[in-house]
Amino acid sequence: MPKPTALVWFRNDLRVSDHAALTAAAASGLPLLCLYILDEESPGPRPPGGASRWRLDHALAALEEDLAARGGKLHFLRGPAEELLPEVARAAGAQKIFWSRRYGGAEIALDARLKAALRESGREVHSFNAALLAEPWQVKSKSGGAFKVFTPFWRALREKIAPPALLPAPQNLVAAPWPDGAPQPLAREALALAPAKPDWARNFPDPDAGEAGARKRLFDLLDRKIDHYPTHRDRLDFDGTSHLSAHLHFGEMSPRQIFGATPPSGGGDKFLAELGWREFSYHLLYAHPELSWRNFNPRFDAFPYRKDEAALEAWRRGKTGYPLVDAALRELWTTGFMHNRARMIAASFLTKHLLIDWREGEKFFWDALADADEASNAASWQWVAGCGADAAPYFRIFNPVLQGEKYDPDGAYVRRFRPELAGLPAAYIHKPWSAPEAVLARAGVRLGETYPHPIVDHDFARRRALAALAALAAGDTHR
Numbered sequence: 001m002p003k004p005t006a007l008v009w010f011r012n013d014l015r016v017s018d019h020a021a022l023t024a025a026a027a028s029g030l031p032l033l034c035l036y037i038l039d040e041e042s043p044g045p046r047p048p049g050g051a052s053r054w055r056l057d058h059a060l061a062a063l064e065e066d067l068a069a070r071g072g073k074l075h076f077l078r079g080p081a082e083e084l085l086p087e088v089a090r091a092a093g094a095q096k097i098f099w100s101r102r103y104g105g106a107e108i109a110l111d112a113r114l115k116a117a118l119r120e121s122g123r124e125v126h127s128f129n130a131a132l133l134a135e136p137w138q139v140k141s142k143s144g145g146a147f148k149v150f151t152p153f154w155r156a157l158r159e160k161i162a163p164p165a166l167l168p169a170p171q172n173l174v175a176a177p178w179p180d181g182a183p184q185p186l187a188r189e190a191l192a193l194a195p196a197k198p199d200w201a202r203n204f205p206d207p208d209a210g211e212a213g214a215r216k217r218l219f220d221l222l223d224r225k226i227d228h229y230p231t232h233r234d235r236l237d238f239d240g241t242s243h244l245s246a247h248l249h250f251g252e253m254s255p256r257q258i259f260g261a262t263p264p265s266g267g268g269d270k271f272l273a274e275l276g277w278r279e280f281s282y283h284l285l286y287a288h289p290e291l292s293w294r295n296f297n298p299r300f301d302a303f304p305y306r307k308d309e310a311a312l313e314a315w316r317r318g319k320t321g322y323p324l325v326d327a328a329l330r331e332l333w334t335t336g337f338m339h340n341r342a343r344m345i346a347a348s349f350l351t352k353h354l355l356i357d358w359r360e361g362e363k364f365f366w367d368a369l370a371d372a373d374e375a376s377n378a379a380s381w382q383w384v385a386g387c388g389a390d391a392a393p394y395f396r397i398f399n400p401v402l403q404g405e406k407y408d409p410d411g412a413y414v415r416r417f418r419p420e421l422a423g424l425p426a427a428y429i430h431k432p433w434s435a436p437e438a439v440l441a442r443a444g445v446r447l448g449e450t451y452p453h454p455i456v457d458h459d460f461a462r463r464r465a466l467a468a469l470a471a472l473a474a475g476d477t478h479r
Ligand SMILES: Cc1cc2nc3c(=O)[nH]c(=O)nc-3n(C[C@H](O)[C@H](O)[C@H](O)COP(=O)(O)OP(=O)(O)OC[C@H]3O[C@@H](n4cnc5c(N)ncnc54)[C@H](O)[C@@H]3O)c2cc1C
Pocket: 233, 241, 242, 243, 244, 245, 246, 248, 249, 271, 274, 275, 276, 277, 278, 279, 281, 338, 339, 340, 341, 343, 344, 347, 365, 369, 371, 372, 373, 374, 376, 377, 378, 380, 381, 384
């Protein structure tokens, strides 16, 4: 008989502090088996995209070290969790199994099946909240259902949040040996998460993954940026935001830790409200598990989106001829990240200027963003496209030139990510097509050769999008 153990199954909760599942497992007094399963086979849960896999590799490396520093050991397996977890539990004689909850529909279903099967085999299963300020079911609208509008949701949530009693990282963990008869564990490198041949991420900035990196980012924000956060967060030419999104997605820091450290006044209030949008996205995903593929507002099912593979590819590649849109896409390709305002402008361009279905953009971001997150990505795409909960109205169509002049007034963002335009004066950097020939020549820009002509005229695109909306409103569309 194997010695009794407690099993901690890590998922998107890759940290050791403020980790209720790990704390409870350590408190059980049993030796611990800490496990991460790369599961790309179970039906339902969406496998991580390319940039996310790269970022996950860094997150796991950091967790491996943080656990080892406390006497623990992280083991890796690859395959369907529904088979592997019970096999390990059986071989290890795991009396108790601990994990942090997930909120996607397929993940909830998988976890519920596993919980039932494990309990049936006589084991205790304990699950905890590690990812949210409050569980989605704890915050209810007056009618008792899920909220559809952000402001009352955030008010209700803030009333619910008690000052967080944060959990310190457990020390002196006792690692159980890998059990005989369990599937052979792998080295992290064998999960092959990092891209190779070609290593397209080799020039991505160091993500400074893990808890220590997340803390540095948070305190950098609180020490240097918070006072100006409400205005600077929109500026593409400043580093005015926290860059915590991937840390939060992988659970390297809990939102409760952020909430506990951030003063709720001045810029802190606005920053916490952004964390509120993340909570709202999870609230929506929990209530609408189909959020990443079905219009929240079903009226948009009849929206006359166009199928235009060439335009979609030009957008993906950053070849639309609109410098701000193209800089945004280049930021994504070269860093795995995109500034929030750039995400809004790029998404608006795809769905409104090009009239391409938001799901195409969502899919591409899923693959290209290191912080790709089922809840935030889907909710944000639907928000921009006008079909989401509390969405920006469809008729609000970003003008990429005016947005550039407002949020990147000297063109620093465009110059950084589109160096082929760097020589243009600020007056033309967001609209090179309007520059006199001599100015273009001086800057070394040859439209149609070194930089594309706009793939669509802004005024035409705006009229076309509004006409599509009017047709939808009149019920005069067919797909
Ligand atoms: C089309 C589109 C797609 C997006 N896809 C994702 C995604 O896949 N993953 C993701 O984490 N965010 C996504 N966002 C939201 C937002 O752009 C990023 O969270 C933000 O840019 C991350 O930068 P930051 O950490 O410096 O943000 P900060 O301004 O420092 O904000 C702090 C935290 O609040 C949360 N947050 C901020 N804005 C939003 C928002 N609008 N919705 C939900 N949470 C928010 C993030 O967790 C962020 O780390 C998307 C936005 C758009 C418009």
